[in-house]
Amino acid sequence: xxxxxxxxxxxxxxxxxxxxxxxxxVIHRLITELIDEMGIRGHTVxxxxxxxxxxxxxxxKFDSVQPPHGRTPxxxxxxKRLLPDHLVIxxxxxxxxxxxxxxEIIHAANRGEKFxxxxxxxxxxxxxxxxxxxxxLVGQKAxxxxxxxxxxxxxxxxxxxxxxxxxxxxxxxxxxxxxxDTPANVRKTKSYIRKAFQAQMSGVGFTMVEILSPCPTNxxxxxxxxxxWLQNNMIPFYHLGEIKNQLEAVSASVPKEAAK
Amino acid sequence: xxxxxxKKLMKGNExxxxxxxxxxxxxxxxxxxxxxxxxxxxxxxxxxxRGRVFIQAESEIAAVNMVYGAASTGARxxxxxxxxxxxxxxxxxxxxxxxxxxxxVANVVRAGPGLGAIAPSQGDYFQxxxxxxxxxxxxxxxxxxxxQEAADLTYLAFDLADxxxxxxxxxxxxxxxxxxxxxxxxxxxxxxxxxxxxxxxGGMEASRREPNHITSIDLVPESFEKKIRARFExxxxxKAEEVRFESVSCGYxxxxxxxxxxxxxxxxxxxxxxxxxxxDAELVLVAYGTSARVCLGARxxxxxxxxxxxxxxPVTLWPFPEKELARVxxxxxxxxxxxxxxxxxxxxxKLSTLGKCPVHFLGRVGGVIPTEExxxxxxxxxxxx
Numbered sequence: 001x002x003x004x005x006x007x008x009x010x011x012x013x014x015x016x017x018x019x020x021x022x023x024x025x026v027i028h029r030l031i032t033e034l035i036d037e038m039g040i041r042g043h044t045v046x047x048x049x050x051x052x053x054x055x056x057x058x059x060x061k062f063d064s065v066q067p068p069h070g071r072t073p074x075x076x077x078x079x080k081r082l083l084p085d086h087l088v089i090x091x092x093x094x095x096x097x098x099x100x101x102x103x104e105i106i107h108a109a110n111r112g113e114k115f116x117x118x119x120x121x122x123x124x125x126x127x128x129x130x131x132x133x134x135x136x137l138v139g140q141k142a143x144x145x146x147x148x149x150x151x152x153x154x155x156x157x158x159x160x161x162x163x164x165x166x167x168x169x170x171x172x173x174x175x176x177x178x179x180x181d182t183p184a185n186v187r188k189t190k191s192y193i194r195k196a197f198q199a200q201m202s203g204v205g206f207t208m209v210e211i212l213s214p215c216p217t218n219x220x221x222x223x224x225x226x227x228x229w230l231q232n233n234m235i236p237f238y239h240l241g242e243i244k245n246q247l248e249a250v251s252a253s254v255p256k257e258a259a260k
Numbered sequence: 261x262x263x264x265x266x267k268k269l270m271k272g273n274e275x276x277x278x279x280x281x282x283x284x285x286x287x288x289x290x291x292x293x294x295x296x297x298x299x300x301x302x303x304x305x306x307x308x309x310r311g312r313v314f315i316q317a318e319s320e321i322a323a324v325n326m327v328y329g330a331a332s333t334g335a336r337x338x339x340x341x342x343x344x345x346x347x348x349x350x351x352x353x354x355x356x357x358x359x360x361x362x363x364x365v366a367n368v369v370r371a372g373p374g375l376g377a378i379a380p381s382q383g384d385y386f387q388x389x390x391x392x393x394x395x396x397x398x399x400x401x402x403x404x405x406x407x408q409e410a411a412d413l414t415y416l417a418f419d420l421a422d423x424x425x426x427x428x429x430x431x432x433x434x435x436x437x438x439x440x441x442x443x444x445x446x447x448x449x450x451x452x453x454x455x456x457x458x459x460x461x462g463g464m465e466a467s468r469r470e471p472n473h474i475t476s477i478d479l480v481p482e483s484f485e486k487k488i489r490a491r492f493e494x495x496x497x498x499k500a501e502e503v504r505f506e507s508v509s510c511g512y513x514x515x516x517x518x519x520x521x522x523x524x525x526x527x528x529x530x531x532x533x534x535x536x537x538x539x540d541a542e543l544v545l546v547a548y549g550t551s552a553r554v555c556l557g558a559r560x561x562x563x564x565x566x567x568x569x570x571x572x573x574p575v576t577l578w579p580f581p582e583k584e585l586a587r588v589x590x591x592x593x594x595x596x597x598x599x600x601x602x603x604x605x606x607x608x609x610k611l612s613t614l615g616k617c618p619v620h621f622l623g624r625v626g627g628v629i630p631t632e633e634x635x636x637x638x639x640x641x642x643x644x645x
Contacts, residue, residue, distance in 0.1 A: 041464070041465070042463075042464040042465020042466070043463075043464070043465060044464075045333075045461045045462060047329070054477060056473065056475075057471075057473035057475055060471070061471055062464060062471050063461035063462060063464055063471050063472050063473070064461070064471070064472075064473045064474065064475070065328075065329060065332045065461055065474040065475075066359070066473070066474060066475035066476065066477060067325055067328060067329065067355065068325060068351050068352060068355050071321065071322065071325035071328075071351075071352070074317070074321070074322040074323075074325035074326045074328075074329065075325045075326065075328050075329030075332070076329060077322075077326050077329060078287065078289070078313075078325070078326035078327060078328065078329025078330035078331075078332070078333075078337065079329040079330070079332060079333055079462075081287065081313045081315070081326075081330065082286065082287060082313065082329075082330050082333040082335045082462070083333050083461075083462040083463075086462055103318050103319055103321075103322065104318070104321075104322050104325070106318075107317070107318035107322065111315070
């Protein structure tokens with residue numbers, strides 16, 4: 001008899017430290033399901049960022065490296081260059097990727113580093129207690145924007161659409177934005193991650209999946225309200241879908257390279 | 261030295277790069293900064309040619325974290341920079357120390373603070389010997405005095421990093437990096453002869469092991485304290501086994517340049533060779549790197565005048581040869597510490613000698629290199645001769 005559904009082998013069977021309604025658990029599940037499906041647990045390395053998702057050593061049953069805050073793409077660069085046949089996952093939050101590590105992500109993407117970035121965008125700093133993130137929406141309240149993000153008077157700037165920004169760079173091959181608010185979007189997000197992982201394993205350039213994810217604790221609402229808030233506020237600003245997909249064009253132009 | 265070994269004329273920066281290649285460095289990541297630019301340029305030419313990894317990173321911060329990532333796969337990896345860039349690398353060095361990653365960082369020191377000057381300096385002694393970044397840790401710090409030693413110590417740095425799982429800092433200065441001298445290069449290490457690392461990431465399937473997690477985090481105070489204490493036990497062993505210095509006429513018999521730890525000349529290790537036949541040096545000069553070379557010249561000037569001087573030259577700035585220097589100080593003869601700084605190593609000299617002898621200091625800064633004449637003049641002033 002074939003087992004159709006179960007706990008992923010690549011994911012430890014423990015309760016996570018994540019808050020109720022947090023998206024990280026779902027995203028971890030998607031990643032580990034795909035690793036199992038692709039049968040590459042023994043050929044995977046994840047770099048886990050400073051922030052809530054720092055606990056790769058607790059949750060993932062494959063190798064991990066924990067770099068300094070924001071340097072995740074730099075460390076992933078070093079790892080992937082030395083282990084080109086491995087799946088290297090650069091897991092980042094919005095503070096890690098879009099604030100302190102802006103230089104690292106832009107240049108890794110521009111060099112066309114052949115790892116996959118999983119960019120978890122919850123529009124807030126989670127672990128440190130709800131401070132304003134680069135992706136915090138205009139008017140959204142945060143510990144460091146108590147009256148809401150005010151781009152003009154208070155000079156807090158505007159939320160950054162990182163995926164659109166990175167899609168301008170020639171080294172990027174596949175960039176998509178999903179969300180984990182509904183079963184349909186979870187499945188769609190999984191399909192984006194699958195494409196990115198498969199593209200990575202066939203040796204094309206930089207791939208990234210941004211995932212809109214709720215943070216009920218720091219948004220100050222219930223998990224159910226947080227899903228509503230994500231749908232009514234984040235998705236209208238951060239449009240879902242494939243933002244850049246050059247996978248077919250690339251695999252058609254360099255079939256031998258990709259086949260290696 | 262065997263006859264087959266060819267002597268080459270090279271800049272210190274190039275010698276460090278070539279020695280790193282021969283030591284089996286599989287990945288180099290750097291960012292341009294004077295006066296170490298020949299090193300990154302040499303690596304650009306020769307790493308790619310050998311099918312190894314070379315990246316000109318977007319910053320020193322990115323470069324050191326690429327090294328961290330590469331080292332976590334078990335590969336020998338290196339970055340290089342000069343003082344302002346080394347300040348930026350301290351974050352990565354602290355993480356490497358906290359995750360027990362063997363990385364090699366060359367610092368071709370220039371004068372600071374701030375942007376300062378591009379001329380040689382020894383002003384980064386405090387930074388490199390006291391950890392440099394945040395937290396409780398040390399790096400092994402190797403200080404070459406010549407192009408030959410720059411090559412030998414680079415070669416050694418990779419071995420020490422692997423052996424002890426610590427970051428190793430090559431502390432040269434603008435003079436050592438820029439000057440050309442004859443150098444006999446160490447032999448090429450076949451990559452498959454390098455130490456295997458069972459803690460590295462990658463190849464989990466082939467080795468049929470449990471996952472390896474490279475991390476420096478531990479939020480449980482008692483557990484974290486245990487890890488730090490274990491690391492310091494390792495540091496105690498490093499202090500016992502890896503102290504290197506050169507001693508000329510200051511109490512230790514000629515254990516210096518003939519010791520031979522690397523290829524070519526090598527450097528003497530102090531361990532187990534304390535032949536202590538106290539010589540009649542009237543004063544002992546204490547200096548490392550470029551200022552030690554100046555002191556050798558001052559010693560010759562003194563000899564002509566019938567004044568015998570000793571020279572004690574730490575090669576490992578950490579671990580500092582504190583016991584050895586303490587023995588030298590036992591006879592109470594004065595010491596003169598010469599540095600291209602306002603006085604940094606002199607603090608370690610005082611801590612090592614604990615008031616058993618007078619410790620004097622001569623420092624030049626801002627990129628100024630002391631002359632043999634001014635060192636000798638200071639010696640005369642101290643001795644009243």
